[in-house]
Amino acid sequence: MTSSSASHSSPVLATAARAREAAALLAPLPRTDRDGALLAIADALVARTDEIVAANAEDTAKARAVGTSESLVDRLTLTPERIAAIADDVRHVVTLPDPVGEVVRGSTLPNGLDLRQIRVPLGVVGIIYEARPNVTVDAAALCLKSGNAVLLRGSSSAYASNTALVMVLRDAVAGAGLPADVVQLVPGEGRDAVRELMRARGLVDVLIPRGGASLIRTVVEESTVPVIETGTGNCHVYVDEAADIDMALSILVNSKAQRPSVCNAAETVLVHAGIADAFLPRALEALTQAGVIVHGDAAWQQAGPGLVAPATDEDWATEYLSYDIAAVVVPDLDAAVAHIRRWTSGHTEAIVTGSQAAARRFTQLVDSTTVAVNASTRFTDGGQFGFGAEIGISTQKLHARGPMGLPELTSTKYIVTGDGHTR
Amino acid sequence: MTSSSASHSSPVLATAARAREAAALLAPLPRTDRDGALLAIADALVARTDEIVAANAEDTAKARAVGTSESLVDRLTLTPERIAAIADDVRHVVTLPDPVGEVVRGSTLPNGLDLRQIRVPLGVVGIIYEARPNVTVDAAALCLKSGNAVLLRGSSSAYASNTALVMVLRDAVAGAGLPADVVQLVPGEGRDAVRELMRARGLVDVLIPRGGASLIRTVVEESTVPVIETGTGNCHVYVDEAADIDMALSILVNSKAQRPSVCNAAETVLVHAGIADAFLPRALEALTQAGVIVHGDAAWQQAGPGLVAPATDEDWATEYLSYDIAAVVVPDLDAAVAHIRRWTSGHTEAIVTGSQAAARRFTQLVDSTTVAVNASTRFTDGGQFGFGAEIGISTQKLHARGPMGLPELTSTKYIVTGDGHTR
Structure with a gap:
């Protein structure tokens, strides 16, 4: 199922392959390691505020130059106060219950086999979003907390901000002793990169499009990677x-x-x-x-x-x-x-x-x-539902339906334990 | 989300639209109604054994005429004993716990709102299979038990058998007072019908391909309807x-x-x-x-x-x-x-x-x-896992992983109850 990154000539697929390898290292790590990385991220966001604000200024200047409305520019803007609030959100994620390892179902079968169904990370989660740059940090924090590697694809209008934020996140993750490749920006601009991401079945376990109806429709129609449809609300x-x-x-x-x-x-x-x-x-x-x-x-x-x-x-x-x-x-x-x-x-x-x-x-x-x-x-x-965090609201019926918290970023596996049992 | 069957000129989409309408009628019915239909099916299979065996003889004659191996012909063959065993399997499904309505999660939120997450049927389940005609009855019984309408697409080598079986199932369901369209065969032969089924997003809630690796790969690659990948086991x-x-x-x-x-x-x-x-x-x-x-x-x-x-x-x-x-x-x-x-x-x-x-x-x-x-x-x-039945073994991470029983044929919805609560 895994493929070495060397064999992928496309930058997007090579990124996904590195995420897959990092995900395999991340999945068995205990909660303390993942929480340690999250706290390091929160600290680094505050410590490197100037750098983030400077990158963000490039995005807002560009947005104003192309005549973006002030209300949209405001959504794009990162201030020291807003960065501090984003860091606080990451600290809050640390306090949430760990979904990984939860025993969902368990019994001893009539033949004496012990059966346990336990929660495991999904693996590599791709998030495609059009929203404010705070989503970059929120999504990465929720994926990391639930043991997943994340591939982030933000809007081009926030490219400099997202690049700076992901650099801070990766440095903090590496400083905490985890593989930096658990957090990556999808390289390249334009629709082609998104299209490649949607065809990276086997490397990416799920794609979550967050944004306008047309983005979501495109991903649902064209992706061979499993998709969780979010957010359209009539x-x-x-x-x-x-x-x-x-x-x-x-x-x-x-x-x-x-x-x-x-x-x-x-x-x-x-x-x-x-x-x-x-x-x-x-x-x-x-x-x-x-x-x-x-x-x-x-x-x-x-x-x-x-x-x-x-x-x-x-x-x-x-x-x-x-x-x-x-x-x-x-x-x-x-x-x-x-x-x-x-x-x-x-x-x-x-x-x-x-x-x-x-x-x-x-x-x-x-x-x-x-x-x-x-x-x-x-x-x-x-x-509002008390999940403590939300990666999106699924409007599909498969896997997750309604507000998605940390458990919805997991799959399960069965462990069967015997003493030499055969059929 | 629903569309009237009249607006679909293609026979496949019209079938799916009728299934969707029937599913809406089926979903709120209590267990006793669904179990009653299942028992009627079991009785009808036994009562109409001759008819089924006669149709099956057409398929086996055709198979022998094109030089099919005797072991494959045996897999295709329905005898009165085998039909009685299939009917017994249906009676066994009746005894299984009802997944529909199970409260998966529930709490009273800090503001006094009562939150309940309950299991509901998926809606319309499409099964594409290459296996023996008993799958026709098994799959229909599990879908009906879990409150779903089912669209069945068997192999062309079992076409006469499947047509006879589905006629018996539909008559029994209708005789029990449920809409016959909760069980339907996908009309038409050849790959085109499957292709249409795979594009029936909005009418079909999930497709479950059961069979060879190439069938499964095709469905996974081409379907815009959500798919549960099953069965490849290295x-x-x-x-x-x-x-x-x-x-x-x-x-x-x-x-x-x-x-x-x-x-x-x-x-x-x-x-x-x-x-x-x-x-x-x-x-x-x-x-x-x-x-x-x-x-x-x-x-x-x-x-x-x-x-x-x-x-x-x-x-x-x-x-x-x-x-x-x-x-x-x-x-x-x-x-x-x-x-x-x-x-x-x-x-x-x-x-x-x-x-x-x-x-x-x-x-x-x-x-x-x-x-x-x-x-x-x-x-x-x-x-073996004690689920009492199996619709397939999912090898994907989303929605269901491993052997799939009745709960895996459901989704959930949240019910929020207040006394005029606003934000």
Whole structure:
């Protein structure tokens, strides 16, 4: 299964082969060694702040030169304070429970064989991301904690920052006595490097694309390396006939407007016809007050003449990630479920209801990573779920579904122990 | 996510869309309904034995007409006794624990939200197989038990048998009040139908190829539907310096020769140099007696002049599935591990040793689905592991690794319950 790095002429495959060799050395090391490297990383990030800030200044200057908006430049910017916060996040990862070695299942078989299924690192994890440079450190820390080597592929707009950060990480890892190649940047710019990474089956164990829908679709379509699909969130809030109206308003506004740019924000509200007369006018008032534009069906348009833009199928399908929401009145709960099943990306759907039967039916019929009952969609998050960290939110069904913490960065193996047992 | 079957002009995609709709109806049904359908299937298989045997006779006649070997024709043949045994297997599946609804993780979060992660069916499972027609019933029974719709794609040599079996299954399912479309044969013959199935992302949740290495490689390379890779087994037995020689002989012969045609049979034996002088002559005697041809390195050739064929890199890489074994002497345990890591398919590796330190190091360093200590490689099997059933043996790291039982045919979802909680 492993291949020597010498045999790979492509820089990307050679990088992956080195990661594979480093992963084999890393996997059997005990927690203290991995935690030691993480603490060394945290210290080095603080000690080498000037170097990181200087590299980051190149990226931000370039971004401004090509007319990037100030809000995007701000997301790209690393300050000494932000670097200190990133280092603190790494120290927090040190405190999390070690997933490696956990006995998932164990028994003595009828013939006396002892069977144990234990958690082991996945091996080499590739992360393709478009986000802020802090993801570089976060992802590396979570992979290292779970015993994995990591291949990092950030956006070209953060290239200098990521290069500086990875140099700091590698030096710290090597200083702590671990192979530096457990953390590597994927070499080269442009799409070709990503394409090679996606074909590195046998060298890379899993690819996790984090970012826009088009990046994720490309990776899912083209990769022969197994992929965990993350993050697309066309989330729904269903206000049942038996909802408490004040609770529904509060959950709706929180789900939509508390932070509209994230994947667990709501994009469509569905309202049971039996409560529409009472709910729609108050919802329109609350949403408008929160700065939200409603794209509604005929019932919503009638409830707010001039306030509601007409909704089309495109609205049901759209993840706005903005102060916009699609809105529809449905005859009953089953119609709400049918609408959700047709249009959802499978991330998070909420129901607001006082009816136990409605809550039960909704949670049974809705097939998404998370179903929230009388709670905001915004809770679907590794931090909120108490996982202590999150490498992404899987919207696929295989391997991991929903917020992914450290255990989701592991596989398992079986150990069978006997005294000369044969069949 | 779902699409109506009407919108799919291709027969394969229309079949998958119908399976998706049926899966949505099946998923929330309680165990009693699924078990009732399984019992109806078992009864129907017995009641309609004549019909099945008649269809099977078409397949066997065709096979003989094209000169298929009698051993392969035997594998294809269904007799009343074999059909009764298949029906009994279905009744056994009824008795297995229901994976659906199991609470995998649960806690009350600091803010009072109740968090539950529960097992749910995967949805639509596609199985592509080359094996005997009994797989048609086995796979359907396991998928139905775990709440999944199944798309079956058997070998063209069993087409008439599979068509008859699926008709019996569908009638029984419908008679039990469940949608017949939870069990379907993929329409059409030839590779095109398989290719369409592999591109049915969004309609099919997972593809499980069972069969030869070339089939599995094709599906892994070309499928955009998530795949679980199964079954390739280049398994190793390492005889450590501290091995009991009688135990090592017994494990070696059992691993290789008890049933050489299966994936958990051993294909290479590695022997520590420190025990080679004592072990090799006795191993050659025992293997030869069992009808096994040894393909050895220089040390093995020297130990058995004229008895041992010279081994090349191709032998280390080969899954013989026959009465052949590759054989090598290694300087120490770490060299054995390095050989295994280089050549293994990651299925099962055994160590025979009296040394606790050696056993511990081998289990830590070997990265395969199963590591056997003082036990035959032949135990890697869902039945042997006590899972009660097996849909295949995954040799990949994502989602499932090793023998896959009913839980491996499920995903999970989170249920978050509050009293109007917002962030």
